[in-house]
Amino acid sequence: MTPYGRTSDPSHYLSNFRIRIYLTDASDAVRCKAFPTTLTKTTIKWFDSLPPKSIASFDDLAKKFLARFSIQKDKTKHAPNLLGIKQGDQESLRNYMERFNKACLDIQNLSIEAAIMGLINGLLEGPFNHSISKKHPTSLNEVQERAEKYINMEENSQLGEASKSGFSYPPRDKDKESRKKEDQPTEKPRKYHNYTPLRVSLVNVYQEICNTKKIPPPRPIKHKKERSRTEYCEYHQIYGHPSNEYYDLKNVIEKLAREGRLDQFLANKLDEPKKRRRDE
Template sequence: MKAKVLRDFKAPDMVPYDGTSDPSHRLSNFRSRMYLTDASDATRCKAFPTTLTKTAVKWFDNLPPISITSFYDLANKFLARLSIQKDKARHAPSLLGIKQGDWESLQNYMERFNKACLDIQNLPTEAAIMGLINGLREGPSNQSISKKHPTSINEVQERAEKYNNMEENSRIGKTSKTGFSYPSRDRDKEPRKKEDQPTEKPRKYHNYTPLRVSLVDV
């Protein structure tokens, strides 16, 4: 009967956990979904690995055989190991690894940086400001934002928003100059209208009516 239950059981529909985000959130989410299905302890132990990927599933695969006695035991070992990964990536110094790409827009960089800041608890304002400025690509945006040292994230975002608008206006301006209208010199090459075409040349005749007077008199 238990084998049939495990075979018919469908694992929770969850985004695979790769070990980079908070493991306690993933565990809490998994427990909530399993509680709704009224799954047994054994079923939880078998279903949990199916929601893991990358670093997290490698950790599970490296567990010694018959080393898990219950889901409580599995959960504790999961938190103990994956919390180390979380601590490495979720402190303020990790922001120094976020860099604006060579062709990345300032807006996209700001969105990535803000998302990373949300994952760090008790993030000092000064650390966030330094991390953001440090990751900016060398150029006008870097000089504009860091010209006068900002005192708050809001101030940095306001300066970035102004530069974003400048970038967008510049892009729109370049686009508007590349329409499909003919250049003036090309228009001169357009076929002339029918009425502008030269009239047909007069035909040449080989026989003419003889004159009754001399050419001198004419």
């Protein structure tokens, strides 16, 4: 059994010891010797302070034990104890009801009338106080059900006041979002299923027609902070990727080709090797 340390009712502790020692069929002398072994360091000092040969029997030891530690005996609680439970000025109805219900559990044979009177006495002025004073409930379950209704009203009202006062959820991490955007591919996806095969590079086409054909300006793009200094795009006029591999320029050239605005240029480019051979 748990050693006695002055925190529980000594009469209950003594009864538990008698029951346990009775099962062993121990003699009175053995009981007197066994009992001190169930005391903690703070209570064994009392036993050591007893004068020698002052204990004639276990009953004598039990009487002295109760006389010394009876002040630790649990105080019986009655209905009037509920009158001391008051709802604090800033205390929520939920918290007050939890404290009141816990106090009710410590009172045996508590009548519904006494519980209602104690509850009304401790409540602050408000809707629940007026409701329960006007129409008394008939059971503790009804008290809890009606209290829950006003608890929800109170908590919903607090949420509404918080939203009006400017309360909002924590702001999103803009830096984190911007990093995610930078990590996403910035290249515009291909616009056409098939592209016209060219015998010259996109760069050569762009260099040839950029001054004679009306080409839409490139859309702004974002790159990661670390850019390649070996790859330069003449279309966007920035470092970071080659012109030939970027679909922005591919889509522009393909649009011109499908409109027939590159036919003469392509014919000239294809005739140049033949002309060079004739000159040679």
